[in-house]
Every structure is written in C-alpha cells, then in structure tokens.
C-alpha cells in the first residue's frame with residue numbers, strides 16, 4: 001500500500017520534471033523560431049555586406065558584424081592569456097593561503113559587478129584617463145574585465161581535475177614544475193579551459209552595456225582601420241534599431257535580422273570552439 | 288650507493304620513520320619488506336625527495352646518493368630526480384603516445400637530437416621487455432596498453448634518463464605472472480648498472496631478485512641483512528613471524 005503511494009509520488013514527480021524540461025526546450029525553440037521567422041525576411045547578401053542607409057531603414061549591418069568580430073577577437077586576445085595565466089598561478093603556484101583566498105574572493109566579486117558599471121569604469125579608465133577614446137581597444141579592454149573571471153575560474157577547475165599522479169610521475173623524471181605544467185597538466189586541462197573560452201565568446205558578443213560608453217558607434221558605415229577606431233556592434237545596433245530609429249516600424253524587420261545574425265554568429269563560434277575542444281579531447285583521450 | 292643515517296620522518300605529528308640507518312650498495316638489489324603501513328614507501332621516497340611534495344612533513348637525519356647529501360641546500364631537486372628513477376605501484380603513463388612517454392624524461396632534460404631520442408627510446412623499451420609488443424604502434428596512445436604493459440612502459444620511462452639509482456615501489460603488483468617474471472629478470476640484469484631498491488609484498492619475489500633485504504615494522508627497520516640470511520635464518524623473531532606468514 002505504502003509502496004504504491006511512494007511509486008505514484010515518484011511517477012508524479014518525474015512527470016512534472018519531464019513536463020518542465022519539455023517546456024523549457026519548447027520555449028527555447030519558440031524564441032529561436034520567432035527570431036528566425038521575423039528576421040529571415042531581411043537576410044540577404046546585401047544585408048550582410050553593406051552598411052545601413054536611409055536612416056537605418058535600408059542597407060545592411062556589415063559594419064556591425066565586423067565590429068562585433070573585432071571586439072570578440074580583441075577582448076579574448078587580452079583576457080584569455082591573462083585569465084589562463086592567473087588561473088595557473090592561483091591553482092598551481094600560489095601557496096594555498098590567505099592571498100589565494102583573497103584573489104578568489106576578488107575574482108568572484110569581479111564576476112558579480114553589473115556590466116553597466118563595468119562600462120562606466122571602462123569609460124573612465126580606458127577612454128578618458130588612458131586616452132584611448134571610443135575605440136576597439138577601450139571596448140575590448142572593458143569586455144576583458146567582464147570575462148576574465150569566467151576564464152580564471154574555468155582554468156582553475158580544469159587544472160584541478162587533472163589527476164595528481166601525472167604530476168608525481170613527471171616530477172619523478174626530473175621535470176621542473178613549469179615543464180610538468182606545460183607538458184603534462186595543461187594539455188590535459190586544455191579541452192576544459194576551452195569551455196571558458198566558449199562561454200566568453202557568447203558573453204562578449206552579446207553584451208551591450210560595457211561597449212555603450214567605450215566603443216560602440218551609433219552610426220558609422222565605414223570599417224575600422226586601427227584598434228583606436230570606434231566601431232558599430234551588433235547588440236548595440238540592435239538596441240539602436242529598436243529604440244531610436246527615425247521610423248521604428250520600418251526598422252523593426254532590420255532589428256530581427258540583426259538579432260538573427262547575432263545568434264547565428266555566436267552559434268558558429270561556439271560550434272568552432274566545441275570542435276577544437278573535441279579534437280583536443282580526442283588527443284588526450286583516456287580510459 | 289645510497290645511504291640513510293638516523294632518519295626520523297614525520298607526517299604532521301605522525302612519526303612514520305623511526306631512527307633508520309641503512310646503506311644500499313651499488314650493483315645490488317635491495318628488497319624492502321614489511322606489513323602494510325610500516326613506512327616502506329615513505330622510506331623509498333626519501334631518496335628522490337618525492338616526500339617534499341607532501342605538505343606538513345618533517346625530516347631529521349641525513350640521506351646520501353652517490354656521496355652527495357641530497358637534503359643539502361645546494362642540491363637541485365630536479366637534477367637529483369634525474370639520477371634517481373622511480374617506478375610507482377600504479378602505472379601512471381602520461382596521456383601521450385607510447386614513444387612520447389619514454390621520450391618525456393629526455394625532452395625535459397633538454398635533449399633535442401631526434402636520432403638519439405629514438406635510439407634511447409628503443410633501448411629503454413627493450414630494457415623493460417616491452418619492445419617486441421609495441422614496436423609497431425609507438426605512435427599509439429599509452430592507454431591502449433594493458434595494465435602490465437603500462438607498468439613496463441613506466442619502467443622504460445625511468446630507464447630512458449639513465450639514472451644511477453632505481454627505486455621501485457611494488458612494481459609488479461599489477462602484472463601477470465609472465466610479465467612479472469620478465470620484470471624480475473630485468474631487475475636482475477639491471478643491477479649491473481644500477482643501485483636498485485624494490486618494495487614488495489611478495490616474499491618469493493624478494494628472495495628471487497634481491498641480494499639484501501630490509502624488514503620494516505611500524506616505522507622501524509627491524510632487520511637488514513643478506514637476503515639468504517633473512518629468509519633462512521633471521522635474527523629477529525618478528526622477521527621470522529612475518530616471512531613465514533604468521534604476521535601481517
């Protein structure tokens with residue numbers, strides 16, 4: 001009798017979970033489908049390869065695509081090496097003491113700072129104090145601050161998951177700590193470190209607030225020629241299209257088109273990173 | 288030649304080795320036997336300073352390898368470990384190819400000569416009685432080998448850097464009888480060039496391969512003598528009890 005009731009409760013719980021799971025997936029598909037449905041109409045070769053015209057009701061978003069790519073590359077070039085090195089330091093080198101705890105705490109705090117505040121800070125430091133102006137450099141630096149904690153964290157976790165026996169085996173052959181980390185530990189941790197990179201790409205390409213005061217141009221149909229140039233960026237362009245065009249109704253399809261491009265871009269980069277990750281993973285396969 | 292003098296070793300408060308003095312001659316195989324937890328591995332790890340990696344340990348006394356006081360401040364630990372090879376109980380090949388596993392020690396030594404490396408890899412694999420089984424798949428992952436083969440790979444890995452001392456912590460406990468006898472023959476032949484210390488729980492193995500045997504119990508060296516003497520006519524009652532299986 002009691003067994004039966006227990007079983008029924010379990011069945012009910014599972015049914016509920018399954019329903020919720022399906023619901024989440026359905027919601028996701030709905031959002032994606034909606035954007036594809038609304039945006040696909042304006043996608044054309046011209047849309048992807050020319051700048052906006054006619055008060056943003058015509059033309060395309062090419063400068064914004066290029067701008068976002070610049071920002072993704074720029075911020076990851078800065079934050080990936082820095083973050084990985086910081087992660088290696090705290091995980092492998094620093095004595096497990098007060099300092100490391102403090103660094104961990106600060107990293108977590110950094111991760112918790114709202115991105116608009118980061119944007120403000122970036123503007124003060126990079127744009128004004130250091131005099132980079134509204135530029136790819138200033139924007140990339142600001143975005144770097146945003147993703148640094150992600151990269152440090154995933155690096156630490158990736159390193160920690162490499163079994164200790166490998167290090168011991170390496171030391172026993174006379175390898176130094178640096179050699180052990182570079183030749184045995186890092187190659188094994190790399191696939192997991194790539195996860196941090198994937199997460200960062202999504203974050204960087206989608207953020208609007210940090211680039212608002214540091215790089216993003218409202219309307220700039222030409223391409224950047226140096227890292228000190230401002231650029232358009234997809235998320236900000238989307239924001240502009242939705243809120244401040246001359247003819248909001250006419251720009252609505254352009255907005256959905258931009259959203260679609262942004263999503264597809266993030267998807268492609270993620271798939272690329274996953275591909276790299278899997279290839280690395282295969283190379284260090286274990287059983 | 289390696290030598291320990293009045294060694295006391297502590298894991299935090301735990302007194303793991305108690306006043307141990309012991310000298311191992313070159314070109315001999317010394318077996319360390321004793322019940323589980325008596326400190327054999329700890330003692331072995333003194334000689335390549337692997338205990339340094341464990342936090343909260345303390346050492347009193349002195350250790351010499353080839354006449355050098357290895358805990359002296361002037362000693363470079365990485366250099367020491369190139370002279371004192373170690374084979375662990377559990378095989379721990381790196382997630383690299385078979386070739387790269389053996390070449391690893393050479394590469395971290397800064398050796399770049401491809402011909403020399405290839406030659407040394409082959410010699411070492413032959414030395415570890417593994418060459419015939421792997422010569423056609425040197426590029427394959429080390430994880431495609433069986434446990435026993437992996438252990439011989441780890442032995443080959445240690446041999447590649449031409450150490451003068453070889454420490455082996457229960458190297459055959461994961462091997463099948465055929466590999467085990469191969470390893471035992473190997474140990475026997477290697478003593479021509481090395482000072483070998485082997486920890487084993489297998490009494491037959493100790494009596495087969497070693498020239499001298501040290502019996503440990505509860506962190507103390509109870510008896511240390513020629514292997515024949517230890518197994519045929521031990522001086523201490525504890526030793527007698529242990530080797531006849533009445534204890535531990």
Ligand SMILES: Nc1ncnc2c1ncn2[C@@H]1O[C@H](COP(=O)(O)OP(=O)(O)OP(=O)(O)O)[C@@H](O)[C@H]1O
Pocket residue numbers: 298301303321322323324325326327328329330341
């Ligand atoms: N890293 C460590 N931290 C604290 N105590 C340790 C550590 N390693 C070993 N010990 C303790 O030191 C004692 C000796 O351990 P050791 O591994 O040297 O024994 P052993 O003779 O090799 O045993 P076995 O035959 O089971 O391998 C044991 O009581 C063990 O609990």
Ligand SMILES: [Mg+2]
Pocket residue numbers: 327328329456
């Ligand atoms: Mg042991």
